[in-house]
Amino acid sequence: MSTRVMIDGNGAASEGLRLAKVRVVSAYPITPQSPISEKLADFVVQGKLDAKYIRVESEHSAMCCAIGAQLTGVRAGTATSSVGLALMHEVLGVAAGCRVPIVMPVVNRSLVSPWSLWCDHQDAMAERDGGWLQLYAESAQEVLDLILIAYRTAEDARIQLPAMVCLDGFFLSHMSDAVYVPDQAAVDAYLPPYVCHNFHLDPNDPMFINNLTPTAEYTEMRYQQAVGFNQAPAVLLAAMADFKRVFGRDYSLLEAYQCDDAEAVIVTLGSMSGTAKYTVDQLRGQGKKVGVLKLTSYRPFPAEQVKQALAPVAVVGVMDRSPGYGAQVAPVATEVRAVLSGKPVQGFIAGLGGRDISPATFVKAFAKLLTGEITADVDWVDVKENALTIREVK
Amino acid sequence: MQRQQKKPMTDCEKTKKYFVGPVATEFVAAKTGVWRVVRPDVTIEDCIFCGTCRKHCPADVVTVAKEDPNSGVYFDWDYCKGCGICANICPKQCIAMIPEEGVCKL
Amino acid sequence: MLTMKSEARGLIAHGVSACAGCGLELAARVILDVLGANTVIVIPPGCAALFSGYGNETVTKIPGFQGNLESTAAYAAGIKAGFEVQGRGDIQVLGFAGDGATVDIGLQALSGALERGDKILYICYDNEAYMNTGIQGSGSTPLNAWTTTTPGGKSVYRKDMVGIVAAHKIPYAATASVGYVDDLRKKVAKAQAATATGPAYIHIHTPCPTGWGSKPEHTIEVARLAVQSQCWPLYEITDGVNYQVTVPVAKPKPVAEYLKLQKRFNGVAPEELSTMQTAVGQDYTRLTNK
Numbered sequence: 155m156s157t158r159v160m161i162d163g164n165g166a167a168s169e170g171l172r173l174a175k176v177r178v179v180s181a182y183p184i185t186p187q188s189p190i191s192e193k194l195a196d197f198v199v200q201g202k203l204d205a206k207y208i209r210v211e212s213e214h215s216a217m218c219c220a221i222g223a224q225l226t227g228v229r230a231g232t233a234t235s236s237v238g239l240a241l242m243h244e245v246l247g248v249a250a251g252c253r254v255p256i257v258m259p260v261v262n263r264s265l266v267s268p269w270s271l272w273c274d275h276q277d278a279m280a281e282r283d284g285g286w287l288q289l290y291a292e293s294a295q296e297v298l299d300l301i302l303i304a305y306r307t308a309e310d311a312r313i314q315l316p317a318m319v320c321l322d323g324f325f326l327s328h329m330s331d332a333v334y335v336p337d338q339a340a341v342d343a344y345l346p347p348y349v350c351h352n353f354h355l356d357p358n359d360p361m362f363i364n365n366l367t368p369t370a371e372y373t374e375m376r377y378q379q380a381v382g383f384n385q386a387p388a389v390l391l392a393a394m395a396d397f398k399r400v401f402g403r404d405y406s407l408l409e410a411y412q413c414d415d416a417e418a419v420i421v422t423l424g425s426m427s428g429t430a431k432y433t434v435d436q437l438r439g440q441g442k443k444v445g446v447l448k449l450t451s452y453r454p455f456p457a458e459q460v461k462q463a464l465a466p467v468a469v470v471g472v473m474d475r476s477p478g479y480g481a482q483v484a485p486v487a488t489e490v491r492a493v494l495s496g497k498p499v500q501g502f503i504a505g506l507g508g509r510d511i512s513p514a515t516f517v518k519a520f521a522k523l524l525t526g527e528i529t530a531d532v533d534w535v536d537v538k539e540n541a542l543t544i545r546e547v548k
Numbered sequence: 549m550q551r552q553q554k555k556p557m558t559d560c561e562k563t564k565k566y567f568v569g570p571v572a573t574e575f576v577a578a579k580t581g582v583w584r585v586v587r588p589d590v591t592i593e594d595c596i597f598c599g600t601c602r603k604h605c606p607a608d609v610v611t612v613a614k615e616d617p618n619s620g621v622y623f624d625w626d627y628c629k630g631c632g633i634c635a636n637i638c639p640k641q642c643i644a645m646i647p648e649e650g651v652c653k654l
Numbered sequence: 655m656l657t658m659k660s661e662a663r664g665l666i667a668h669g670v671s672a673c674a675g676c677g678l679e680l681a682a683r684v685i686l687d688v689l690g691a692n693t694v695i696v697i698p699p700g701c702a703a704l705f706s707g708y709g710n711e712t713v714t715k716i717p718g719f720q721g722n723l724e725s726t727a728a729y730a731a732g733i734k735a736g737f738e739v740q741g742r743g744d745i746q747v748l749g750f751a752g753d754g755a756t757v758d759i760g761l762q763a764l765s766g767a768l769e770r771g772d773k774i775l776y777i778c779y780d781n782e783a784y785m786n787t788g789i790q791g792s793g794s795t796p797l798n799a800w801t802t803t804t805p806g807g808k809s810v811y812r813k814d815m816v817g818i819v820a821a822h823k824i825p826y827a828a829t830a831s832v833g834y835v836d837d838l839r840k841k842v843a844k845a846q847a848a849t850a851t852g853p854a855y856i857h858i859h860t861p862c863p864t865g866w867g868s869k870p871e872h873t874i875e876v877a878r879l880a881v882q883s884q885c886w887p888l889y890e891i892t893d894g895v896n897y898q899v900t901v902p903v904a905k906p907k908p909v910a911e912y913l914k915l916q917k918r919f920n921g922v923a924p925e926e927l928s929t930m931q932t933a934v935g936q937d938y939t940r941l942t943n944k
Contacts, residue, residue: 177739180732206735211766215728218721218763222696222732225719228739230732244722253569314568353571355733357692357745360656360717362572365706366699378568572712577660577669603835604874606679607668624668631674632871645871 156336156401163326166294166333167233167259167319168193170301172203173341174257176231180208180219185271186323187235187261194231205231213238217245217256224254225355225363229305229348232256235323236263239277243284249316250285250379252364253352255308256316257301258286262424262475263323264507272508273323275423275475279485285379287317287386288453290424294331297321299403300450302336302345306393311351312385320452322425324508336401344400386454407456409448410463412438416445418523419464420502421472421490423449426511430473433516444520449486457493464494469523471500473511474532478503483532501532509536577627580607584630586645590621594642597621601634601643610634656715665691667713672704675870677832677860677877678779682750684835685777688842691716693746694737696730698723698755701786701862702779705750724759726751727767730774738773746846749776753794754784757815768822771852775845778815778855781862789865796885797933798926800918801865807921811933816891819855823894826854829887832861833877837888837900844890859886867917879912884938897944909934 161169168190171179179198181191197203210216213234220230234242239260249256260278264270278288289304291297297319304317321327353363367375387407394405411431413419422430427448437444447463449456464470474484481488483501491499502519505511515536522533538544567573588601597614601621609624621643635643660667665686672679678701686693695718697706706720707713721729730749737745751760756778767774783801784790791801791808794815798807819827826848830838838858845854861877863870880886881901888901909931913919922930 178732178735180735204739206739208731208735208772209770210728211762211769215725215731215763215766218725218728219732219735222719222721222729222734223736223739224732226733226736226740226742228736230736245725248722251569352569353567355694355717355719355736357694357717360715362706362712362714362718362720364570364720365572365712365718366703366708366720367570368709371709375569382568572707572710573655574657574659574711575662575667575713575715576707576711577662577667577713578671580669580671583674604680604832606672606676606683606873607670608662608664608666608683609668627668629674629870631873632869633675633874636871637874 155340156334158332158334160330161294161333162328162330163291163294163297163321164189164261164328165193166298167301167321168197169335170259170298171231172197173302173336173338174229174305174345175204177205177228178208178219178223178230179205179232180210180216180223180230181232182210182213182216182234182238184213184235184238186263186327187233187238189327190233190259190261213241214245217242217249220256221245221249221252221254224256225252227348227350227354230256233259233261235261236265236277239281240265243281246281246284246286248364251375253314254316255314257304257308258316258318259297259301260318260320261323261327262320268507270507273325274506274508276477278318278320279476279478281318282453282485285315286453287315288320289317289451290320290449291326292425292427292448294326294329294333295403297326298333298335299397299401299405302341303390303393303397303405305345306396307386307390309348310389313382313389314352315379315382315386320424325425340400344396383454387451387456390451390454405450407451407459408463409450411446411448413445413447413463413467415443416467417443418469418471418520419445419447419467420516420519420523421447421449421470421486423452423475423486426473426475426505429511429513430516433513433520436513437517437520442520442524444524452486455489460490460493469498469500469526469528470494471502471519471523473502473504473519475505475511477506482530487532498528500528502535503532504536511536579626580629581626584628584648586630586632587628587648588623588630588632588634588643589646591642591644592620594640595621596640598639600637600639604633604637606631606633656712662715665715666705670704670713672701673864673870675863675873677862677873678702678781680832681779681838681858681860684838685748685750685842686716688839689746689748689846692744693748694718694733696721696726696733696747696749698726698751698760699786700752700755701781702750702752703786723755725763726755726760727764727774727776730776731767731770731772734772734774743773746849747774749774751778752785753778753780753782754792757793757813765822768819768824768853768855773849773852775849775854778857779860780857781860781865783865785862785865797930798919798922800921816857820891820894824855825852826890826892828890829857829859831859831877831881831886831888833874833881834888834901841890865918868915872915876912876915879907879915883907883909883912884934885909885912887938887941889941897941899942903938906938
């Protein structure tokens with residue numbers, strides 16, 4: 155049924171694409187995603203993956219190759235990170251608009267400037283409205299599992315949208331963990347061979363894809379995508395339920411941890427969720443009623459479920475790992491606020507450029523929530539006091 | 549909540565299949581003949597049926613019929629833009645561009 | 655399946671909204687006539703996007719995909735790979751892009767595909783500027799040519815795109831011209847055969863009456879004069895090293911004769927003309943010595 159092996163998040167992502175039997179791989183290396191592009195090349199050479207590997211010269215081409223290949227009727231695999239995802243930006247929209255259900259691991263890393271090799275969510279947040287599903291993993295196991303769940307969801311005839319499975323750079327990508335890697339037979343039972351439900355490229359069935367669309371139809375095609383997103387929560391949940399039946403592991407659009415009687419809850423994304431849960435256990439031991447709401451699905455944003463989970467909670471905080479400049483709070487907090495109108499929601503920003511979101515960061519954030527000192531503006535909870543004086547002009 | 553399809557699908561629509569997103573599924577020519585202000589006119593007595601006009605017509609609207617009982621050079625007026633390439637490159641110079649009927653000469 | 659609402663002799667409808675006298679339109683018809691129906695075409699936004707069609711209507715009988723300006727070669731490579739892994743490598747995948755989408759913004763993706771040896775056919779139709787957006791200068795715009803972004807005439811030489819391609823040592827590369835249709839047909843056939851082993855590239859001179867200020871009826875004449883004045887030599891390169899001139903020009907016509915049919919060279923001064931004449935001659939000599 156499955157084998158338990160020590161692999162890191164990049165290894166888990168590679169296994170996910172291997173088990174999904176991608177037939178064309180077009181990947182461009184970028185720290186901290188590079189091991190995925192290396193591992194997939196290795197799988198092909200070793201005969202563990204029956205695929206053609208296209209050693210592309212850029213992420214832009216990586217996505218174009220993947221789109222082109224998948225339009226011929228096969229699963230295409232790629233993965234990226236940070237500025238690589240940014241370079242793909244233009245053609246991410248092509249995958250989304252042409253309804254090509256590519257599943258792509260995104261190893262979250264900061265954007266520039268300043269240059270940073272390390273984790274935050276700016277790269278994926280910059281693409282949040284581009285028409286891709288976005289799932290965020292907490293652990294290496296979740297990386298693998300969410301990739302399989304993403305395939306099932308993205309390729310569903312009711313959805314036909316591409317999906318990113320986001321994993322935090324280094325914190326997940328390079329941390330080894332004991333991961334259950336399912337047998338191919340079990341994955342084959344869960345994830346059937348790829349069937350293209352939409353237009354395709356085939357000389358036996360000609361059609362011209364992605365030509366200029368008149369104003370009279372553009373809105374309708376955008377609306378079609380929205381309808382796909384509207385149906386995504388239900389399809390995701392069904393794929394997760396089936397996943398539990400086959401593999402025994404439980405997933406949901408979000409995970410409420412100790413929220414039932416909590417006075418203060420912090421909403422999290424990605425690997426920080428584990429730290430948050432640990433901190434909650436510590437604080438609960440001190441008699442503080444706190445909880446965590448981990449979002450697994452950020453796109454579609456599970457508004458109803460967020461609303462329900464946080465209904466009994468008096469004070470809510472959101473830990474964003476991206477700055478969301480020019481808005482009052484960062485992206486996730488903005489959306490949580492929109493769902494919880496009337497309830498105080500404190501936006502926090504932390505963990506940029508690879509800064510660890512430590513238990514101390516959460517302790518500080520929870521303290522603010524429990525004392526009720528909620529502000530409308532975002533709280534840069536881990537910023538140093540000397541922020542404006544770190545470079546003296548000499 | 550967003551409204552789903554404002555106009556409910558009819559029973560007939562429910563049984564059909566639809567693409568989503570941008571694709572063209574009909575092969576349709578534009579009637580570019582309406583662009584024409586001058587048209588090619590062949591002096592067939594001088595024509596040697598070499599096919600140079602047909603070979604270089606960007607719209608591929610020239611038919612050179614040598615062996616037919618209706619031997620001649622024919623143009624598809626639905627699409628001929630009147631660009632004049634055929635007249636310009638005819639080795640016998642037996643094609644003239646004449647004003648299209650109904651076009652005012654300036 | 656395409657619903658056929660118009661009749662057409664070849665693979666392209668007779669009514670395409672390209673300008674009257676468009677060199678590109680003739681090139682596209684000749685290319686697809688040689689390649690046949692077992693072809694998938696990738697076209698970026700540009701003049702060739704007229705062949706993609708509009709809304710639910712297309713003027714092309716073969717399957718096609720309109721990609722992005724800088725990645726025609728990458729889309730083509732992906733499509734080819736998708737067919738190959740399904741045992742359908744016999745399908746010809748054609749990237750068909752203008753000079754802007756090839757020598758400028760698309761150079762990186764093209765170079766990548768050529769270096770990898772992807773078995774695609776890439777054809778650049780060169781009208782020597784960004785014509786679809788309104789005649790802006792490109793890396794293929796010749797010296798002294800007027801465009802909207804070189805209003806005083808282009809002050810530098812064009813890129814030697816075929817030289818760049820040849821440096822990748824691909825099986826087959828060639829220049830061609832709509833003024834020499836038979837030569838073009840032969841080269842498309844050779845290029846198609848070459849894609850059995852690797853990439854093939856053709857760079858076609860396609861005069862643009864709108865952008866060049868030439869008369870629509872002069873398109874073929876202008877194209878031929880470009881060849882006969884040695885401004886646009888017709889040659890092919892196998893494996894990046896074997897050069898063969900396919901239409902030798904022993905007694906070249908003066909460059910001025912080619913320029914005078916085009917308004918874009920109206921401002922060329924006598925000394926500039928002589929510089930051009932000298933450069934053209936030197937380039938041709940270098941080519942024939944290869």
